Amino acid sequence: MFKYICKRLLISVITLLVLCAVVFFAIKFIPGDPFSGPEYTDAMRQKMLELYGLDKPVLQQFFTYMGNLLSGNFGISIYYTGKPVVDIIATAFPQSLDLGIRALLFALIAGIGLGVLAALHRGKALDYMSIVISIIGISIPSFVVASMLQYIFAVVLGWLPVARYTSFAHTIMPTVALALPTIARFARLMRTSMLEVIDSDYVKTARSKGLKKRQILLSHQVRNSLLPLVTVLGPTTASLLTGSFVVESIFAVPGLGKFFVDSINTQDYSLIMGLTIFYGAFLVIMNFIVDLIYGIVDPRIRIGGTKG
Amino acid sequence: MDEILKVDDLSISFQTYNGEVQAVRHASFSLKRKEVLAIVGESGSGKSVMMQSILKLTPCIRKSGSIWFDGEDITEFDDQQMQKIRGSKIGIIFQDAMTSLNPTMRIGRQISESLRRHQNMTAEQARKRALELLTQVGINHPEQRYRQYIHNLSGGMRQRVMIAIALACKPKVLIADEPTTALDVTIQAQIMSLLGRLKEELDCSIVLITHDLGVVAAYADRIVVMYAGQPVEVGASRDIFYHPQHPYTRGLLASIPRLDADGAQELTSIAGTPPDALNPLPGCAFYPRCKYAMRICQDEAAPNKNFSESHCAACHIHDAGAAETRVKLGWRETL
Numbered sequence: 268m269f270k271y272i273c274k275r276l277l278i279s280v281i282t283l284l285v286l287c288a289v290v291f292f293a294i295k296f297i298p299g300d301p302f303s304g305p306e307y308t309d310a311m312r313q314k315m316l317e318l319y320g321l322d323k324p325v326l327q328q329f330f331t332y333m334g335n336l337l338s339g340n341f342g343i344s345i346y347y348t349g350k351p352v353v354d355i356i357a358t359a360f361p362q363s364l365d366l367g368i369r370a371l372l373f374a375l376i377a378g379i380g381l382g383v384l385a386a387l388h389r390g391k392a393l394d395y396m397s398i399v400i401s402i403i404g405i406s407i408p409s410f411v412v413a414s415m416l417q418y419i420f421a422v423v424l425g426w427l428p429v430a431r432y433t434s435f436a437h438t439i440m441p442t443v444a445l446a447l448p449t450i451a452r453f454a455r456l457m458r459t460s461m462l463e464v465i466d467s468d469y470v471k472t473a474r475s476k477g478l479k480k481r482q483i484l485l486s487h488q489v490r491n492s493l494l495p496l497v498t499v500l501g502p503t504t505a506s507l508l509t510g511s512f513v514v515e516s517i518f519a520v521p522g523l524g525k526f527f528v529d530s531i532n533t534q535d536y537s538l539i540m541g542l543t544i545f546y547g548a549f550l551v552i553m554n555f556i557v558d559l560i561y562g563i564v565d566p567r568i569r570i571g572g573t574k575g
Numbered sequence: 576m577d578e579i580l581k582v583d584d585l586s587i588s589f590q591t592y593n594g595e596v597q598a599v600r601h602a603s604f605s606l607k608r609k610e611v612l613a614i615v616g617e618s619g620s621g622k623s624v625m626m627q628s629i630l631k632l633t634p635c636i637r638k639s640g641s642i643w644f645d646g647e648d649i650t651e652f653d654d655q656q657m658q659k660i661r662g663s664k665i666g667i668i669f670q671d672a673m674t675s676l677n678p679t680m681r682i683g684r685q686i687s688e689s690l691r692r693h694q695n696m697t698a699e700q701a702r703k704r705a706l707e708l709l710t711q712v713g714i715n716h717p718e719q720r721y722r723q724y725i726h727n728l729s730g731g732m733r734q735r736v737m738i739a740i741a742l743a744c745k746p747k748v749l750i751a752d753e754p755t756t757a758l759d760v761t762i763q764a765q766i767m768s769l770l771g772r773l774k775e776e777l778d779c780s781i782v783l784i785t786h787d788l789g790v791v792a793a794y795a796d797r798i799v800v801m802y803a804g805q806p807v808e809v810g811a812s813r814d815i816f817y818h819p820q821h822p823y824t825r826g827l828l829a830s831i832p833r834l835d836a837d838g839a840q841e842l843t844s845i846a847g848t849p850p851d852a853l854n855p856l857p858g859c860a861f862y863p864r865c866k867y868a869m870r871i872c873q874d875e876a877a878p879n880k881n882f883s884e885s886h887c888a889a890c891h892i893h894d895a896g897a898a899e900t901r902v903k904l905g906w907r908e909t910l
Contacts, residue, residue: 468674476689477662566724
């Protein structure tokens with residue numbers, strides 16, 4: 268187990284290093300630089316490049332950046348002049364995290380519930396209803412869903428605030444809009460694996476013990492259906508928590524998503540790098556946690572491949 | 576009350592895309608207290624379906640018949656009422672313990688689950704009893720096994736766990752649905768003798784579903800031979816093995832490979848193919864494969880004829896009017 272964790276950590280670090288290198292060189296290859304806009308004269312541009320050290324050879328820049336990174340220095344944003352990248356992440360991430368956790372919990376509860384109900388009512392009205400919800404969730408883009416929610420519940424009915432992120436009422440619509448595609452995916456996955464479990468021999472054995480239906484459902488059926496869901500949980504969690512630009516910008520949530528897009532538009536090198544590394548590290552950690560959870564959900568999977 | 580389980584004129588069907596499959600057709604049999612009743616038949620003869628439908632474990636349609644358990648008519652019992660019988664009064668062992676046990680639940684919990692459900696035990700009492708059960712079915716280091724999962728166990732041990740689960744609440748009837756089919760021969764013998772020992776210890780009756788006549792010979796008191804969803808011959812083991820009266824039973828017995836046979840000799844088999852459950856024949860289901868088939872067999876099902884108090888078979892060959900035919904076809908009264 269310890270060996271496995273060490274191995275995984277090493278692989279994670281290498282993954283992140285490769286990610287840094289690829290992104291670093293990729294953004295250098297984008298034509299232009301942060302100061303190539305019409306507002307800068309050539310002389311000014313040259314001065315700025317010198318100031319940020321962007322006039323040096325790319326390879327030297329890379330090693331300087333990586334060196335700073337090792338000492339925890341993510342650099343200073345170019346577009347948001349003088350603001351350290353770490354500060355930007357530290358102020359914006361809590362909003363994204365809050366929204367992401369809400370969306371994740373909502374997606375888990377609604378997705379599992381919907382999938383289980385659909386499987387239990389296979390071929391009946393509830394099953395078709397869950398299919399419809401899933402198709403809507405998967406196929407309609409979130410900006411449409413978000414705008415529709417906004418129009419119906421905020422503009423027409425006036426039940427919920429249109430935008431911003433200050434009270435519980437403000438969180439409801441962004442949560443729903445962000446969670447919907449995930450709910451749809453979870454519900455489909457859950458339904459499929461539930462159907463497999465319902466017809467399995469060990470459920471018949473559970474019934475032959477005279478257990479109550481609820482008991483069989485919870486401790487035999489739902490539990491054993493969760494594995495496929497755990498598989499997608501890592502990346503899903505990471506993407507929900509690090510924010511969705513579309514949903515965040517429609518509901519004016521001051522999260523990471525806005526900075527992500529802005530940083531690319533303005534070629535804010537250090538912010539792009541900082542956010543990418545942050546997102547990458549998050550994804551790697553989430554996948555690692557999910558791998559550990561596997562062993563709990565399904566004891567047949569033994570972490571580290573050793574026989575006990 | 577000598578009979579613990581009585582099935583009368585039971586017919587079971589499944590609705591499939593191809594039409595109605597008549598899995599069990601007018602089957603009647605009874606199980607006495609403390610006896611081992613074997614139900615023998617080839618795959619698809621309806622033996623498993625019949626027993627599982629008694630516990631209402633399969634989604635099927637009951638066309639006719641009644642089921643009596645311990646003096647009570649359980650034919651129309653709903654799922655709630657059946658829950659009280661399943662596991663506590665009738666236990667069942669399935670063929671493949673690998674798929675019949677939950678892979679993600681500790682063995683201990685799978686056993687104690689039914690104890691807690693039926694006997695109102697606390698977690699600690701159930702744990703103690705489950706450990707006793709594990710010892711009783713011959714599993715070493717029960718404490719350790721209690722915490723393990725089925726993938727940690729060998730095939731034979733899994734089947735022992737299955738038995739422990741089925742017998743946890745000391746049921747009056749144990750249905751063993753091909754308990755040894757998935758096991759190799761030495762383990763088969765161990766499991767069968769374990770079942771025999773536990774039957775004595777727990778004073779229960781056993782219904783043994785199998786297609787292995789060798790297993791039956793050693794352990795069964797009485798035998799029901801099924802063909803195409805119908806019992807064709809019922810009798811004490813002695814009757815079935817030494818005085819079989821139905822051509823199908825004789826065919827089965829002739830098909831058992833003999834150790835003392837010449838190595839070059841071909842194995843005997845019953846010619847023809849198993850019956851089609853979608854389109855049952857109007858007369859005797861065994862007619863197309865029967866050496867002794869007569870014209871009447873094609874149109875008319877044979878009535879049951881009693882040979883002794885416990886032995887009966889359904890075949891036209893025993894009609895009073897068929898005496899001449901018996902001679903002509905070379906039917907021998909005994910084997």
